[in-house]
Amino acid sequence: MTAATLSVENLETHFFTKAGVLKAVNDVSFEVRQGKILGLVGESGSGKSVTGFSIMGLVDPPGRIVGGRVRFKGQDIVGMPEDQIRKLRGNRIAMIFQDPMMTLNPVLKVETQMIEAVQAHDSVDRKTAWTRARDALGQVGIPSPEERLAAYPHQFSGGMRQRVAIAIALLNKPDLIVADEPTTALDVTIQGQILYEVQKLARETRTALIWITHDLSVVASLADEICVMYAGRIVERGSVDEVLDRPAHPYTAGLIGSVPSRNEKGKPLVQIPGVMPSMLNLPSGCAFRLRCSHADATCCDEPKPRGHLRQVRCCHPLAEIA
């Protein structure tokens, strides 16, 4: 078995706000291997994006990584000096954001931005960098890349802009890409196109991919492994088939039940009562217990994770964990 491209061990990222300490990422562990796609699923405020930012070393104050390790090819990047992280970021590890307008500079041509990204990590001349930029655009399915390189971001449609962002992430042939809700803002047919490109990419370039999303169905068709996050913790982890067919955590089961296509037409959906608690004011013990129909007195104690690769954090798992 090859070593993991990225392994996150007991990561803790806290935000020190005036109202108190917010544990956005709380004891999170997972790993991704070469050519594999990991789906990180959760609702708003579950800490999935902060996990992505922590891997990239992009957590801004008042947030801080207070514990755990992020090993990229065996090397711990938490607490690494900024100049060394910069050598990795955008080069060996790249990120794709939800809103491509946030990634692209509106006043610079696409070619300027792409050539800059190549030359930041590689001492090549402009011509070579331009060729690489053109090839990357072609790779993500942008028609006539030579002409499109000279365009500004606003001249692209939403889907095309997201392709440009993906192309920039690909420029230096990274070993790991962290994609934070990259298709959420896109239409169904355009989302299909992007997912197609991403799948092809993971297969051809053997890039490891972390796909952060709230959409279980996207993960079902794309990923190899799933981590489900709730209130800053990974509550369930396992292969796509295991987690979706035999969910062990009541929250995962509730999420799957909430998807309309899983329910008989016109019948009420299986719903999770209540709302996600404020991260500043989490209930003691299992954070899900106030919304859970299986909860009892034992849930007031923090549930220990059961299992290793197939893992669940619940006192009353719905499925057997080996």
Added chain:
Amino acid sequence: MAGPIVELKGVSKRFVKGLDAAARLAAKLGANVREEVVHAVDRVDLAVNEGEVVGLVGESGCGKSTLGRIVAGILPQSDGEMLYRGRKLSDLPDRERIRAALAVQMIFQDPFASLNPRMRVADIIGEAPLHHGLTDGANAETYVDETMRRVGLDPGYKRRYPHQFSGGQRQRIGIARALAVKPEFVVCDESVAALDVSIQAQILNLFIELRRQLNLTYLFISHDLGVVRHLSDRVVIMYLGRVVEEGTTDELFARPNHPYTVALLGEIPRLDTRKRVFAPVKGEIPSPLNPPSGCHFHPRCPHAMARCKTEAPALREIAPGRRSSCHLNDAT
């Protein structure tokens, strides 16, 4: 079955961007400048029967929201007629026209932008029924309480402002506001799109429950085919301002006719399809400013023929209750 509660006949909506002073001057001097016209909705016929849920599906820019707004009476149509229970609104006497307008209400997409941040929940919900005489000053409080309970809100929170509520609760406030004037017909424009999955399920359940209790009719606008399939009796698919296909939900999902519908259904990621290979439809959604000639879908269509480039296919009945606009149906 009762007749249609709302019926659209050949309704179009054009948005015209007029020329500014400089462009008008240039035009006088003989330059080739023209007004930009967007055909957001292009000759749409649609009938919604009493008690029915009609799903209106399409991607960005297809005109589904514009159509919803025309139905709700927020936007006037440029052409065509809208009938409420078989009668044109403009022909009705004043009092009946107001009643008809109140009977059609809308629930919006964004629960953050659609509530006035400076009004208390009690006023947001209570203002319209008080104004229209559905309740009086003495009973207004209990009226608001009842409406809030109906949508699953605690009336104890009625003195609060919208920012003190979560997204799902705000959407409930929006629903309560629409229901407060006792509508028969509700236009839901992407009403669950902004919500998390677990909250979305709660709101969808509320829609199902309210329909049963109050005998409501819905026009449910969404880009999410899973949601539409679950809720609707009938589905209408739009592409670039035109209706391309229409049919009962089961029929349309089982046997899509129009190539666009086929592509759209093929793209939905589903929970039970694992590690599938995506085979996406090519190309992008064209700009409605400059739509392709003939059939709007022909540049992306795998079955396009020469005829599709020049002639727009009519929306024709291909089976009882089933309409589609594609030249391929002529061949058979």
